Amino acid sequence: MDLEFSPAEKAFRDEVRSFLSDHLPRQIADKVDAGKELTKEETLQWQAILHARGWAAPNWPVDYGGPGWDAVQRHIFAEECALHSAPRLPAFGLNMLGPVLLKFGTEDQRRAILPRILDGTDWWCQGYSEPGAGSDLASLKTRAIRDGGDYVVNGQKTWTTLGQHANKIFCLVRTSTEGKPQEGISFLLVDLDTPGVEMRPIRLIDGGHEVNEVFFTDARVPVENLVGEENQGWTIAKYLLTHERTNIAGVGFSARDLARFRKLSGQLRRDGRSIADNPVYSARAAEIEAELEALRITNLRMLANARDGAAEGAQSSLLKLKGTQIRQALQELYRSALGPHAAPEPDDLSDNERVVPAESARAAPVYFNHRKLSIFGGSNEIQRNIVAKELFRE
Amino acid sequence: MDFNLTEDHQMLSDTLRRFLADNYDIETRGRAAYAAPYHAPEIWAGLAELGILGAFLTEDQGGFGGTAEDVRVIFEELGRGLCAEPVLGALMGLHLLSRAGRDDLAQAIIAGEGRIALAVYEPQVACDLKHIEARAQETADGWQLTGRKSAIYGAPGAQHLLIVAQTGQGQGLFLAAAPELIPAAMVDGGGVADLVMDDLPAECLSPDCADWIEAALDLGRVALCAEAVGAMDFLIDMTVDYLKQRKQFGRSIGSFQALQHRVVDMMVELEQCRSITISAAARFDGPDRGRQVSMAKNLIGRMGTRVAEEAIQLHGGIGMTWEYPGAHYAKRLIMIDHQLGDHNDHVLRLIASQPKAA
Numbered sequence: 001m002d003l004e005f006s007p008a009e010k011a012f013r014d015e016v017r018s019f020l021s022d023h024l025p026r027q028i029a030d031k032v033d034a035g036k037e038l039t040k041e042e043t044l045q046w047q048a049i050l051h052a053r054g055w056a057a058p059n060w061p062v063d064y065g066g067p068g069w070d071a072v073q074r075h076i077f078a079e080e081c082a083l084h085s086a087p088r089l090p091a092f093g094l095n096m097l098g099p100v101l102l103k104f105g106t107e108d109q110r111r112a113i114l115p116r117i118l119d120g121t122d123w124w125c126q127g128y129s130e131p132g133a134g135s136d137l138a139s140l141k142t143r144a145i146r147d148g149g150d151y152v153v154n155g156q157k158t159w160t161t162l163g164q165h166a167n168k169i170f171c172l173v174r175t176s177t178e179g180k181p182q183e184g185i186s187f188l189l190v191d192l193d194t195p196g197v198e199m200r201p202i203r204l205i206d207g208g209h210e211v212n213e214v215f216f217t218d219a220r221v222p223v224e225n226l227v228g229e230e231n232q233g234w235t236i237a238k239y240l241l242t243h244e245r246t247n248i249a250g251v252g253f254s255a256r257d258l259a260r261f262r263k264l265s266g267q268l269r270r271d272g273r274s275i276a277d278n279p280v281y282s283a284r285a286a287e288i289e290a291e292l293e294a295l296r297i298t299n300l301r302m303l304a305n306a307r308d309g310a311a312e313g314a315q316s317s318l319l320k321l322k323g324t325q326i327r328q329a330l331q332e333l334y335r336s337a338l339g340p341h342a343a344p345e346p347d348d349l350s351d352n353e354r355v356v357p358a359e360s361a362r363a364a365p366v367y368f369n370h371r372k373l374s375i376f377g378g379s380n381e382i383q384r385n386i387v388a389k390e391l392f393r394e
Numbered sequence: 395m396d397f398n399l400t401e402d403h404q405m406l407s408d409t410l411r412r413f414l415a416d417n418y419d420i421e422t423r424g425r426a427a428y429a430a431p432y433h434a435p436e437i438w439a440g441l442a443e444l445g446i447l448g449a450f451l452t453e454d455q456g457g458f459g460g461t462a463e464d465v466r467v468i469f470e471e472l473g474r475g476l477c478a479e480p481v482l483g484a485l486m487g488l489h490l491l492s493r494a495g496r497d498d499l500a501q502a503i504i505a506g507e508g509r510i511a512l513a514v515y516e517p518q519v520a521c522d523l524k525h526i527e528a529r530a531q532e533t534a535d536g537w538q539l540t541g542r543k544s545a546i547y548g549a550p551g552a553q554h555l556l557i558v559a560q561t562g563q564g565q566g567l568f569l570a571a572a573p574e575l576i577p578a579a580m581v582d583g584g585g586v587a588d589l590v591m592d593d594l595p596a597e598c599l600s601p602d603c604a605d606w607i608e609a610a611l612d613l614g615r616v617a618l619c620a621e622a623v624g625a626m627d628f629l630i631d632m633t634v635d636y637l638k639q640r641k642q643f644g645r646s647i648g649s650f651q652a653l654q655h656r657v658v659d660m661m662v663e664l665e666q667c668r669s670i671t672i673s674a675a676a677r678f679d680g681p682d683r684g685r686q687v688s689m690a691k692n693l694i695g696r697m698g699t700r701v702a703e704e705a706i707q708l709h710g711g712i713g714m715t716w717e718y719p720g721a722h723y724a725k726r727l728i729m730i731d732h733q734l735g736d737h738n739d740h741v742l743r744l745i746a747s748q749p750k751a752a
């Protein structure tokens with residue numbers, strides 16, 4: 001048994017660490033720590049820094065501008081980025097569409113689209129879910145009907161994350177109503193400024209604007225924008241999901257959040273002692289730490305399996321379930337440590353008007369926002385269904 | 395044994411429920427609760443007119459209620475209607491004014507003429523009065539207060555503020571006219587404020603009255619527990635309705651047993667929360683008040699959070715949206731735990747008051 005990274009992997013980790021310490025702008029990391037929404041410019045600023053180093057697209061091969069890392073390196077990179085409070089790059093182009101085009105796209109599509117993802121020219125968003133098709137994604141209804149050299153698209157997508165920053169959307173659309181629902185779905189790339197495409201904001205529980213609805217009314221999309229074959233969309237969607245689930249355990253985020261809690265608990269006093277000396281908080285934090293330590297190893301065990309070529313199976317479901325539970329538990333602990341001061345405090349207070357450190361002022365809204373973790377990317381109930389299906393197979 | 399409401403309480407409950415249903419929909423609340431003055435003055439006037447504030451005092455005190463059971467009945471309906479009006483501050487304030495013999499002011503407040511809020515806790519005090527640091531000093535010009543109060547619920551826009559400060563004799567109670575505040579909206583709606591005092595002139599209602607203050611706070615805790623029960627009850631109903639109506643995989647998601655069981659667990663916790671709140675209210679005037687109240691506040695804090703989180707989860711994406719009323723019920727349920735000591739504070743209070751084993 002060897003729980004350690006190899007010397008080469010450790011050297012890689014050191015390289016990543018020192019790069020992050022030297023190049024991640026402090027003011028951006030502070031915003032990430034405080035749970036504030038980043039502007040598009042701030043996210044792209046960080047993408048440009050990583051791109052200059054060749055690290056913007058961790059799971060792309062060298063030929064297309066990726067670093068050519070293996071699974072362990074990708075894991076180390078993601079974990080270190082989270083620990084340093086680096087912003088997440090727009091995943092829809094880099095982690096989702098990129099790998100899809102590399103596997104299913106034509107060479108022309110790759111050469112036209114990938115460089116623009118890499119340098120931030122295009123911001124993609126994901127048009128899967130519809131009002132009537134959430135967990136049951138295959139029931140989606142947005143129609144694309146062939147008319148000459150175009151598809152004519154009608155329907156509605158929803159929950160489109162950061163669509164307000166995007167100029168492109170990749171969609172699952174229905175191109176056939178015959179056979180099983182899964183068999184009539186295609187994967188289509190759409191320009192958001194196409195006539196007949198309209199985006200409207202959805203306000204989330206915490207008051208923030210992070211998701212949108214997208215309406216399609218007779219929007220004409222050139223057939224060249226189809227990825228893969230017509231009616232092959234479900235296969236592509238399933239392939240994409242495996243990429244959506246890399247770093248699904250979020251161990252780095254949890255490690256950072258635990259460290260944030262410990263820092264806060266040393267700063268706050270409550271009823272005659274610091275939160276750090278309060279046994280109920282310390283006990284809860286210690287329990288979560290034990291779970292996180294276990295998850296860190298579970299994650300590495302599954303990573304080693306993947307590296308050694310074992311079939312993936314239900315492992316990513318397990319990582320998503322436990323990973324989101326731990327992340328949500330840490331959000332709850334942090335919110336609760338602020339007691340009556342989780343108001344949130346207004347942004348415009350001076351330092352001596354503040355009760356809680358500025359980075360903690362948004363703890364309650366951030367906690368509410370994190371309830372999404374167990375809903376999107378395949379809800380935790382759907383993950384349990386996946387594991388159960390495998391366990392109870394006849 | 396009789397767990398039914400009295401006829402009067404049933405009437406009070408029905409009247410309040412109807413008033414809120416008719417006048418206070420989620421849009422009205424949304425417009426009022428998140429921007430100054432963080433409440434709806436016409437709803438406040440309506441509540442006063444209905445006698446809701448009068449029900450917090452006994453007939454001797456110039457009201458027509460005054461028991462913890464009155465408080466429970468009223469706050470359960472305020473919770474069901476997700477009412478963000480600053481009733482809690484009025485409840486605790488009225489009790490303290492009456493104790494201090496300030497019936498004139500209490501009467502004005504009952505009539506809806508002016509609002510009052512209670513400033514007890516401080517940046518480093520969440521539940522335990524002994525740790526209060528604000529000081530009161532008697533000078534030739536009267537009493538003056540120095541220190542900081544924080545997260546004063548319902549303070550923005552209140553004309554009167556009751557303030558707790560150390561006097562040297564103990565924890566004293568002071569009355570000040572609308573001082574300058576640092577206001578904010580709560581994440582679940584409603585106003586809250588901080589107060590920085592630097593020789594703030596105030597009237598002394600008592601130089602040493604920790605027992606009054608703790609009793610008013612305990613009554614406030616019963617109110618919060620009842621509010622949570624009302625909100626939970628409504629939110630669970632909403633969840634069941636949604637699960638029946640939402641279709642995925644060609645059937646209503648409420649037909650999935652995995653989800654049915656989750657709702658059943660929520661129901662079980664609701665009934666437990668209802669019971670502990672009934673108990674805390676019914677035994678409020680007995681010797682075990684503090685422990686009863688802390689048990690209730692601990693259980694409600696933990697289970698209100700669980701029920702709210704489950705409700706969001708079972709709704710899927712819809713439960714995460716501002717537009718969906720259930721999201722605001724869930725937020726309120728969770729943030730109730732942050733008021734007047736949370737489940738952690740109350741578990742510590744329970745441990746501290748645990749009778750020693752023989």
Ligand SMILES: Cc1cc2nc3c(=O)[nH]c(=O)nc-3n(C[C@H](O)[C@H](O)[C@H](O)COP(=O)(O)OP(=O)(O)OC[C@H]3O[C@@H](n4cnc5c(N)ncnc54)[C@H](O)[C@@H]3O)c2cc1C
Nearest residue numbers: 126128129134135159161372376379381707708709710711
């Ligand atoms: C913040 C946020 C961002 C998102 N971003 C995107 C995006 O960018 N692009 C995109 O396409 N989508 C996005 N989504 C959508 C997300 O993928 C869906 O919300 C998710 O698939 C669940 O679908 P639903 O919301 O319709 O819930 P439903 O499917 O209606 O589910 C409701 C509840 O029923 C449960 N349930 C459903 N079926 C079963 C079953 N068979 N057995 C047991 N339980 C079941 C669910 O787990 C859930 O608890 C986002 C969602 C959120 C909240």
